Amino acid sequence: MHRQQISSIAHSGHPIAAPLSDDSVHALLDRALPHGEARLLDLGCGSGTWPARAQAMRPSLRADGVDIDAGAIAAARRAADEAGLGDRVAFHTQDAAEFTSPHLYDVVVSVGATHAFGGLLPTLKAAGRHLSPGGSVLVGDGFWEREPDRATLDAGFTADEYVDLATTVDHVMAEGWTPVYGHVSTLQEWDAYEWSWTGDLSRWALDHPEHPDTGQALEAAAAHRDAWLHGYRGTLGFVTLLLRRTPTP
Template sequence: MERHLISHIAHTDHPIAAPVSGQTVTRILRRAKLGAQPRVLDIGCGHGVWTLRALAMHEDATADAVDVHREGLESCRIMAERQGLDHQLTLHHTPAADYKNGLYDLVMCVGATHAYGGLVETANALKEHLKPGGLALIGEGFWEVPPNAETLITLGAEPGEYADLAGTVERAESAGYATVYAYTSELSEWDDYEWSWTGSLLRWAVDHPGPDGDTARAAALAHRDMWLKGYRGVLGFVTLLLKRTS
């Protein structure tokens, strides 16, 4: 089973691909204070929860959602139709770096900074899609506490891959932004996300005995060990609302 299919199944019960609750998504998007007829872009949209919530909050908005995996885009399409938002939405199956379609009032990349190679690279790339004074919404990990060597090995990470919270804000702003709001995920949101991630996979594995089920079970248990025995309480997550200044 391919890695992206494992991730797709894992997000069945928590389609927000980040340790953020649905209420928090609404809270953050309200802080964007978008004007009339806003254009919204979601890079690495996954199931499109952020995109659809933004459209539901702004009846005159239009949005483009970009992802390299068809499964997430199809889920987004189905939910858009169910919510009557499909006329406001265009889906794009393409790499983030290849997408260009004018300028936007709000560009989002939450939990998908790997699409550009990191936080600073993402902040710079999103700026190319923004109108002057437009907003970028970026969700990124940070070190709640300094990781020990064992945790770094477990995550396959380097010490400098993430900064602490202050350093994360500085990295984002160095690309030409001012942080106008930020939300730091609570441990309960992390736990809900991780139990949903591993639980969805384990439920699927039980319902699909055989090689694919075995692969899903192994992935769930490995991830759970990495979380419970490694980065729980060490790796944090912050969603930054950034206003373009240059």
């Protein structure tokens, strides 16, 4: 079972690939989206939830979503067609780091997809290339709520993979960005995300006992659950920042 297939099944009940509730997603988009004609780009869009929800909130919005997962893009296109958004939302099967467009965008989103660019700061650099003057970037990434202990590191992290929240914001500002809003995911949001991730993957395996990938799916769910509950729960945080470029003197 490929990593992308595991991720697709695991996110079937929680289409935002990050520990964010529906209310948090709505609040973040409401602050990020301008009224009137505007364009949004989602780099690492998965099944297209951010563009679809943004377009539902701002009907005059046009949006593009980019993801390397062809299956996720196909699902995004089907959902957009079923919702009648086919002429307002476009999806592209491509490496988000290599995407080019003739347009500049009023909002660039990359939440839970910074791995596609090699980290938070490279993601901001990539997003900035697509941003119109005065536009905003909505980016979400991890940080350390507390110093990672041995259990967290044994779960597959490295101590220098993240920094604390204050240092994360300092690094972002040093790269020429000003936070205009932010949301730190709550433990409740984290738990809902992780129970959904592991539960949906487990449910799929239990519902398909004859499938050749059932055993692998159960193992992946169990390994993820163990890493979360015995490792990074309460240590790994997640922050979503709404940023604008800092004017240069």
